[in-house]
Amino acid sequence: MRALMVSTARIVAxxxxxxxxxGCTTSGPEPKASRSVKSPEVDLTAACPGLITDAAGEAxxxxxxxxxxxxxxxxxxxxxxxxxxLEEAYREAPKAQDVVVPACTVTGIxxxxxRVGEIGLAAENRNVGAxxxxxxxxxxxxxxxxxxxxxxxVSTRVGSTRDMPxxxxxxxxxxxxxxxxxxxxxEDYLVLAHSGALAIAKELGCENNGGLPDGASDLPKP
Numbered sequence: 001m002r003a004l005m006v007s008t009a010r011i012v013a014x015x016x017x018x019x020x021x022x023g024c025t026t027s028g029p030e031p032k033a034s035r036s037v038k039s040p041e042v043d044l045t046a047a048c049p050g051l052i053t054d055a056a057g058e059a060x061x062x063x064x065x066x067x068x069x070x071x072x073x074x075x076x077x078x079x080x081x082x083x084x085x086l087e088e089a090y091r092e093a094p095k096a097q098d099v100v101v102p103a104c105t106v107t108g109i110x111x112x113x114x115r116v117g118e119i120g121l122a123a124e125n126r127n128v129g130a131x132x133x134x135x136x137x138x139x140x141x142x143x144x145x146x147x148x149x150x151x152x153x154v155s156t157r158v159g160s161t162r163d164m165p166x167x168x169x170x171x172x173x174x175x176x177x178x179x180x181x182x183x184x185x186x187e188d189y190l191v192l193a194h195s196g197a198l199a200i201a202k203e204l205g206c207e208n209n210g211g212l213p214d215g216a217s218d219l220p221k222p
Contacts, residue, residue: 049078056195064108
């Protein structure tokens with residue numbers, strides 16, 4: 001009987017050791033910290049809060065050649081901050097164009113490199129009928145690796161009127177030096193500029209959304 005008890009005790013002890021060994025092999029090292037802690041990632045449509053539609057998000061991915069976007073608080077400027085800046089711009093008449101409106105910088109990660117773009121706004125007050133104010137209504141502007149959409153905003157929030165509208169230009173600028181440029185990406189630039197323009201028109205409550213169409217394809221030719 002004593003021999004049987006000793007044998008049983010050995011079996012139990014062996015079982016405990018096996019269980020402990022199994023626990024050690026399955027615990028493994030602690031998981032590494034998420035990459036987002038070091039480089040906060042943002043969704044395509046959240047890179048510039050309120051400024052980028054789904055269509056513009058797809059265009060942004062084409063331009064940056066990446067769906068891996070990173071941002072920080074200094075870069076992430078949205079429609080709310082821009083709207084407040086434009087209100088200030090109108091109150092600064094007749095030098096609204098001298099007011100700096102914050103821009104949103106978007107950074108796409110491609111391998112070990114980065115590609116950068118920017119959605120920005122410019123504004124000026126227009127006294128309808130005054131010399132040099134023939135550029136009215138919705139217009140498309142273009143420059144190297146850049147497209148802009150300009151419109152007149154009549155808004156009770158801003159205080160602008162039909163006789164003195166706030167002239168706003170929303171633009172997208174491709175800041176990647178080795179970009180494929182206008183020939184390939186011009187339409188994507190325009191989609192992004194239109195998205196920013198329509199968003200700010202809605203944010204400010206511009207009459208008839210500043211005359212902007214719902215889609216970039218319906219904009220006038222530059």
